[in-house]
Amino acid sequence: GAVVSQHPSRVICKSGTSVKIECRSLDFQATTMFWYRQFPKKSLMLMATSNEGSKATYEQGVEKDKFLINHASLTLSTLTVTSAHPEDSSFYICSAWNATSGISRGQFFGPGTRLTVL
Amino acid sequence: AQSVAQPEDQVNVAEGNPLTVKCTYSVSGNPYLFWYVQYPNRGLQFLLKYITGDNLVKGSYGFEAEFNKSQTSFHLKKPSALVSDSALYFCAVRVLYNFNKFYFGSGTKLNVKP
Numbered sequence: 001g002a003v004v005s006q007h008p009s010r011v012i013c014k015s016g017t018s019v020k021i022e023c024r025s026l027d028f029q030a031t032t033m034f035w036y037r038q039f040p041k042k043s044l045m046l047m048a049t050s051n052e053g054s055k056a057t058y059e060q061g062v063e064k065d066k067f068l069i070n071h072a073s074l075t076l077s078t079l080t081v082t083s084a085h086p087e088d089s090s091f092y093i094c095s096a097w098n099a100t101s102g103i104s105r106g107q108f109f110g111p112g113t114r115l116t117v118l
Numbered sequence: 119a120q121s122v123a124q125p126e127d128q129v130n131v132a133e134g135n136p137l138t139v140k141c142t143y144s145v146s147g148n149p150y151l152f153w154y155v156q157y158p159n160r161g162l163q164f165l166l167k168y169i170t171g172d173n174l175v176k177g178s179y180g181f182e183a184e185f186n187k188s189q190t191s192f193h194l195k196k197p198s199a200l201v202s203d204s205a206l207y208f209c210a211v212r213v214l215y216n217f218n219k220f221y222f223g224s225g226t227k228l229n230v231k232p
Contacts (some may be wrong), residue, residue: 004161032218042225043222043224044162044208046219046221090180109161109162109163109219111160112161115123
């Protein structure tokens, strides 16, 4: 149990286009999901906290209009990189918080999405 | 502010030898500490966590970590390293009062040589 998926796993796009990445909790409901960005050989940087039914809260320095987050249901959060530029190329990882009691309680990570902007 | 530090970018160890990956933390209140492992182009896999109780925590794949409150450390250890343990390891702290956010250390690349 407690599986998180991301789609797509890899995407290549042209500069100036927008790209949407989906994060799904497959077997639990997640009122809170998180989006991270990872640069090559670097740590994960928390970008924003996605809250179901309300606006996302962004970490300092993250552009809200650049990285649009929508958490429309208890199992789906989307990250849209708008007007992508080469410097947006990165590995994006989501996680979902499973608040149920028991062994599956905790934060679970998706497999990541590799974004390359040409 | 909550933070986690991993002082070593890389740790090299021979197969069969014990390994240690270091982590120190700075948090307000009681720390909830975690170790994750990441293989190339993959997401994070949970190894172990410390919430409360016994300072020595045992986790997946033979790994363990010792919580040391006086030294504010949570070092990851394994008695006998395997080549397959080679990966990127992250220490993290969970902030309970702020949406359960996780803050990660900079990561340590573990190289286990045959």
